[in-house]
Amino acid sequence: MKITRRTFIQGMGAVAGASSLPFSLPTIAQAADRAENAAKMAAANPRTTVKSTCVHCVNFCGIEAQMEGGVIRAIYPDKARAAYYNWGICPKGASGVFNTYNPYRVKKPLKRTNPNKGMHEDPKWVEISWEEAFQTITDRLNKIKADNPSKLVWHHGHGKYTIGDQFPKAFAAAFGTPNLVHRTTTCEAARHVADENTWGGHGILPDLEYTQLYLSFGSNPFEGEQWSRWLDHAIIEGKERGMKMIVIEPRFSHAAAKADEWIPIRPGKDAVFILALCKQLIDNKTIDSEFLTTYTNAPQLVGDDGRLLKVDGKPQVWDEASKSAKAYDDPSAKAALTGSFDVAGKTYRTAFQVFYDSLKDITPEYAEEVSGVPAARTRSLAKEIADAAKIGSTMVLDGHPIRYRPVASYTFRGLSAKEFGVQNNRASLILNMLIGSPDAVGGLLLEHAMGHPEYLEPSKCEYPPKRADLAKSVYYPHATHECCQQVQYTVNDPKAYGLPYQPEMQIFFATNRPFSTSDAIKQQDGMKKTFNVVIDIVNTETCQFADIVLPDLTYLESWHFSPTRSTPGTKHTAIRQALTNVYNIPYDAMTILWELAKRLGIRDAYVDNLNKQWGLKETTFQKGRDYTSKEMVEVIWKDKTKKPFEYALEHAFVGKMVSVHDRYLHSVEAACKGPGKPRIKLYADHLVDTYANVEKTVKANNITNINLDQFKVAYSPIPIKEHAFPTPHREAKDYPLYLITHKRMYRNQAGNTAQNPILNALGNDTAENFIAVNAETAKGLGIRDGDTVVVESRVGKAKGRAKLTQGIRPDTIAVSYHHGHWSLGFPDYAKKGTWINQVLELHPDRIAGMNSFNDTKVKLYKA
Amino acid sequence: MAKFVRVIDTQRCFGCRSCVAACAVENHFTPDSPWNTMVEYEAGTYPNVARNFVTMNCMHCEHPSCKAACDAIGVHAISKNEFGVVLIDYDKCIGCQYCSTTCPYGVPQYNAEIKQLYPGQEKTPYEAIPAAERSPLHRKKAKTVEKCTFCWHKLEKAVVAGKMDQIGKVPEYTPTCDLVCPVQARIFGDIDDPTSPVSAYIAKKHATQLKKEFGTQPQVYYVLNGGDY
Numbered sequence A: 001m002k003i004t005r006r007t008f009i010q011g012m013g014a015v016a017g018a019s020s021l022p023f024s025l026p027t028i029a030q031a032a033d034r035a036e037n038a039a040k041m042a043a044a045n046p047r048t049t050v051k052s053t054c055v056h057c058v059n060f061c062g063i064e065a066q067m068e069g070g071v072i073r074a075i076y077p078d079k080a081r082a083a084y085y086n087w088g089i090c091p092k093g094a095s096g097v098f099n100t101y102n103p104y105r106v107k108k109p110l111k112r113t114n115p116n117k118g119m120h121e122d123p124k125w126v127e128i129s130w131e132e133a134f135q136t137i138t139d140r141l142n143k144i145k146a147d148n149p150s151k152l153v154w155h156h157g158h159g160k161y162t163i164g165d166q167f168p169k170a171f172a173a174a175f176g177t178p179n180l181v182h183r184t185t186t187c188e189a190a191r192h193v194a195d196e197n198t199w200g201g202h203g204i205l206p207d208l209e210y211t212q213l214y215l216s217f218g219s220n221p222f223e224g225e226q227w228s229r230w231l232d233h234a235i236i237e238g239k240e241r242g243m244k245m246i247v248i249e250p251r252f253s254h255a256a257a258k259a260d261e262w263i264p265i266r267p268g269k270d271a272v273f274i275l276a277l278c279k280q281l282i283d284n285k286t287i288d289s290e291f292l293t294t295y296t297n298a299p300q301l302v303g304d305d306g307r308l309l310k311v312d313g314k315p316q317v318w319d320e321a322s323k324s325a326k327a328y329d330d331p332s333a334k335a336a337l338t339g340s341f342d343v344a345g346k347t348y349r350t351a352f353q354v355f356y357d358s359l360k361d362i363t364p365e366y367a368e369e370v371s372g373v374p375a376a377r378t379r380s381l382a383k384e385i386a387d388a389a390k391i392g393s394t395m396v397l398d399g400h401p402i403r404y405r406p407v408a409s410y411t412f413r414g415l416s417a418k419e420f421g422v423q424n425n426r427a428s429l430i431l432n433m434l435i436g437s438p439d440a441v442g443g444l445l446l447e448h449a450m451g452h453p454e455y456l457e458p459s460k461c462e463y464p465p466k467r468a469d470l471a472k473s474v475y476y477p478h479a480t481h482e483c484c485q486q487v488q489y490t491v492n493d494p495k496a497y498g499l500p501y502q503p504e505m506q507i508f509f510a511t512n513r514p515f516s517t518s519d520a521i522k523q524q525d526g527m528k529k530t531f532n533v534v535i536d537i538v539n540t541e542t543c544q545f546a547d548i549v550l551p552d553l554t555y556l557e558s559w560h561f562s563p564t565r566s567t568p569g570t571k572h573t574a575i576r577q578a579l580t581n582v583y584n585i586p587y588d589a590m591t592i593l594w595e596l597a598k599r600l601g602i603r604d605a606y607v608d609n610l611n612k613q614w615g616l617k618e619t620t621f622q623k624g625r626d627y628t629s630k631e632m633v634e635v636i637w638k639d640k641t642k643k644p645f646e647y648a649l650e651h652a653f654v655g656k657m658v659s660v661h662d663r664y665l666h667s668v669e670a671a672c673k674g675p676g677k678p679r680i681k682l683y684a685d686h687l688v689d690t691y692a693n694v695e696k697t698v699k700a701n702n703i704t705n706i707n708l709d710q711f712k713v714a715y716s717p718i719p720i721k722e723h724a725f726p727t728p729h730r731e732a733k734d735y736p737l738y739l740i741t742h743k744r745m746y747r748n749q750a751g752n753t754a755q756n757p758i759l760n761a762l763g764n765d766t767a768e769n770f771i772a773v774n775a776e777t778a779k780g781l782g783i784r785d786g787d788t789v790v791v792e793s794r795v796g797k798a799k800g801r802a803k804l805t806q807g808i809r810p811d812t813i814a815v816s817y818h819h820g821h822w823s824l825g826f827p828d829y830a831k832k833g834t835w836i837n838q839v840l841e842l843h844p845d846r847i848a849g850m851n852s853f854n855d856t857k858v859k860l861y862k863a
Numbered sequence B: 001m002a003k004f005v006r007v008i009d010t011q012r013c014f015g016c017r018s019c020v021a022a023c024a025v026e027n028h029f030t031p032d033s034p035w036n037t038m039v040e041y042e043a044g045t046y047p048n049v050a051r052n053f054v055t056m057n058c059m060h061c062e063h064p065s066c067k068a069a070c071d072a073i074g075v076h077a078i079s080k081n082e083f084g085v086v087l088i089d090y091d092k093c094i095g096c097q098y099c100s101t102t103c104p105y106g107v108p109q110y111n112a113e114i115k116q117l118y119p120g121q122e123k124t125p126y127e128a129i130p131a132a133e134r135s136p137l138h139r140k141k142a143k144t145v146e147k148c149t150f151c152w153h154k155l156e157k158a159v160v161a162g163k164m165d166q167i168g169k170v171p172e173y174t175p176t177c178d179l180v181c182p183v184q185a186r187i188f189g190d191i192d193d194p195t196s197p198v199s200a201y202i203a204k205k206h207a208t209q210l211k212k213e214f215g216t217q218p219q220v221y222y223v224l225n226g227g228d229y
Helices: A005-016 A025-044 A130-147 A159-163 A166-175 A189-199 A228-241 A254-258 A270-283 A289-295 A351-358 A364-371 A375-389 A421-434 A487-492 A520-527 A589-599 A603-614 A629-641 A645-651 A660-665 A686-701 A708-714 A727-731 A775-780 B018-026 B065-072 B098-102 B152-160 B176-180 B197-204
Strands: A047-053 A062-068 A071-077 A110-112 A125-127 A152-156 A204-206 A213-217 A244-248 A261-263 A314-319 A324-327 A340-343 A346-350 A394-397 A400-403 A407-411 A444-446 A505-509 A531-536 A548-551 A560-562 A570-576 A653-657 A737-742 A771-774 A788-792 A797-805 A812-816 A857-862 B004-009 B037-045 B048-056 B078-080 B086-088 B109-111 B144-146 B186-190 B220-223
Touching: A047 A570, A071 B018, A071 B176, A110 A130, A130 A152, A130 A505, A130 A548, A130 A589, A152 A166, A152 A487, A159 A166, A159 A589, A166 A589, A166 A603, A189 A421, A204 A407, A213 A375, A228 A244, A228 A254, A244 A254, A254 B048, A270 A351, A270 A364, A270 A375, A270 A421, A289 A421, A314 A346, A346 A351, A364 A375, A375 A407, A400 A660, A407 A421, A407 A444, A487 A520, A560 A629, A570 A629, A589 A603, A589 A629, A629 A645, A645 A653, A686 A708, A771 A775, A771 A788, A775 A797, B004 B197, B018 B176, B065 B078, B065 B098, B086 B144, B176 B186, B186 B197, B197 B220
Parallel strands: A152 A505, A213 A244, A213 A407, A244 A261, A505 A531, A531 A548, A737 A812, A771 A797, B004 B220
Antiparallel strands: A047 A062, A062 A071, A110 A125, A110 A548, A204 A444, A314 A324, A340 A346, A394 A400, A560 A570, A570 A653, A737 A857, A771 A812, A788 A797, A788 A857, B004 B186, B037 B048, B078 B086, B109 B144
């Protein structure tokens, strides 16, 4: 349209009303000229938009890519996704253009020519053809398959989220190796395992739309990732509505900055503080007894051996009416919550009594001594929790009367990334149970309670282990999530763990174990013993130990049936679609797997397993043909949504609202109440049996590298004060300061955001990290802001720049992840800062196999 | 008359710097010359600590001191258009930096050299977009000053298309920094329209302006998170 003064004024009509001319004629002339230029430019380089899903982290935000002539010009949030998940995107998502436009990416397959592997050794890469790469890999895989397929270990981390772990799982199954290892034990596995061993499923979310008091134990959606693009918005909205947020953590994080109160707890001591709160609630008689007797095993009778009294396999309770023991689900029983009773000449206490008795010495004063939280605050907080919890009340939603308990105690890695991660999480779950918040309006929502009742059984403590990560073996009996940091120790010395074979080949897909684990340098010995293949977009620390590196496509260049995050009120299904292929890389991880399966002659088995893994029913993968990545995604989309693929290409997602029934009534209410239904385990009795199996297995096999005393402490059926004293706290006597780690908003985890020039320029503090130290403490150590300092633990040291702050406990220092990269494949500007992982002591949680990150004690001094 | 303003709610802002990143990407960021910055500061003594997150782009003042200085020396590189947007013409700018010095908010950024995003490497397709295909506001020039434009290259399109009522509402016609905020801490719109979301927000949340004492009358309002900046 030619812009004239008249058409311009007509266009302005919507604002000011055509009849009144708001501008002088010269102004209109200028504006018309400018507008004409703008119109010309818009026509020359029209902007088009393509919807997709971001995969920098595990939020899976809806995005709308802005394209100009085939160039990705910018990334916006997809506003249509806001009703179901993210209102905006984070700085990583906003600068995602440069995750793709990155000249430092791996563009061609690489082969090492220097046989020596080491963190400072130049692999002396040569580029090879895809044909040579596939041939080399397939030759080795064929030999391994013929010999013992278990000798292949497949690792992934972020790769699970870029293509779905269904693909590697299907491949591993078709190949015949049990060794598929995801990264959850460097993430939050202990929280999941705590859930599993308490209520037979995992996944919790606070019902923030209605919460009035939100207790966040080191969960940090304002700097970390998990569910954070919902949590952040929901918390801010909640605050404006009057919700009170209390953040309990040693460091004044961005979460603490937005909270009503920051309780600076001593690292690792949360269990004692939480147990002290529990004792206060019980002593004040402000607990939800009805919830405890109806939905949990609190009233079940426990013998002196720590086991439940069972008759015909059913746990018993004490019926106050008949003064006798009855089956826990006998509707005629009026179960006693507290007390000690005689049954057939033996004494039994209720599980709740056992729990309460264990709290005898966990007074607010004791909690103050251990955790640093003032006794008065523990007392007053217990009262606040009780007031806010509205025990006994209901709210009617959609005609359903639902328990209303608008208090939630929540965590992510805060309680989890520890030697006693499972027990610390169980303490928080018990706190929630005492006030009846599970599946209550405003409380803590549990995802599909009792979906996996097998989690509540004792572990068989397998020995010898079948898996290199020792998951579910005697070493990590309830590790339902693969123990990623363990693999290299086992590979380095299989006999030490009873593994009956020597792994020979490891494939690392989008994961960076030698960088991201604790005591990380020890990951290297095992990696030197195997033939390693890496599939990734950048040349990471894992590549330093690789024999072959295969380039992957980035999330803006590839197709995927994307995972999504649900919220209490919404669910959605999404895809990710390819916008470009900057370096003309012909394969992505999905087609690499497909090609390997084909060359190994296991394509048909792969297809069968894919259909099984994805749970495809009507539209399935067919044998006898190949698929492009786009075609693979189309199959899954069609089966899961029953919608045409064109819909996916246009909208990228389809969402739905969760009904009130599904939100509050499908889980605990449906599965943990009434006759024949199991109960939530406040008292995890099966852990007593697991310990007995551990003891038996250790003695029968003369295992020398399991400390039974430590296992006994770890396997307590209830959290106890010992769970606030991880190994470094007990042993590292000459190391006065606690060291904790944390995330930052400007990078994601351990890999591919360090090179992003936008993220490195968001301020003068984003290209590197710092050692946060309390200003008074620093003064005492003669350390000034910006000084180079050394952080030293029993296992390693690292240098960095001190940043003095009031926002951390005087006895604690904090260093973030993400920085201090040392891969020779990274440019120098992406390697600034401190690599803290070499300093962190590793003492995996003995229940979950969770890598400990936040228990270390250190010395700090000027360099 | 339409007068564009922005409201930044620092009670909601949690310091993610997504708006900083989004502005950089939208506006052909050149290293060392950000158009949007985050000022974070800590107050108090352990354990009574507070932290504020305050972002600043250009205030697009009603009486911009940058324009006054530029006009006073006869260069006239800075204009304020009829919608209140203050813009720099890189072709006229002589790089004297009087505007940088006089701005109370430290907004104008002098670009000594147009550096590549990945120094020493091939240009990305994004950087390779030729000048002729870019908005004049994105044709960066060494030894000139640059600053936030309220994404005028986007607002202008709304004007052309006769869709001014959609400014601040649809992504196409909203400054990108205001689009990306995960917690809706930023709103953009027409303060001359008493029914607009910005007008309502300013009143409801008692928004104010920073450094009012300089008298430039910024068109960016702030909801302050206690205390003063």
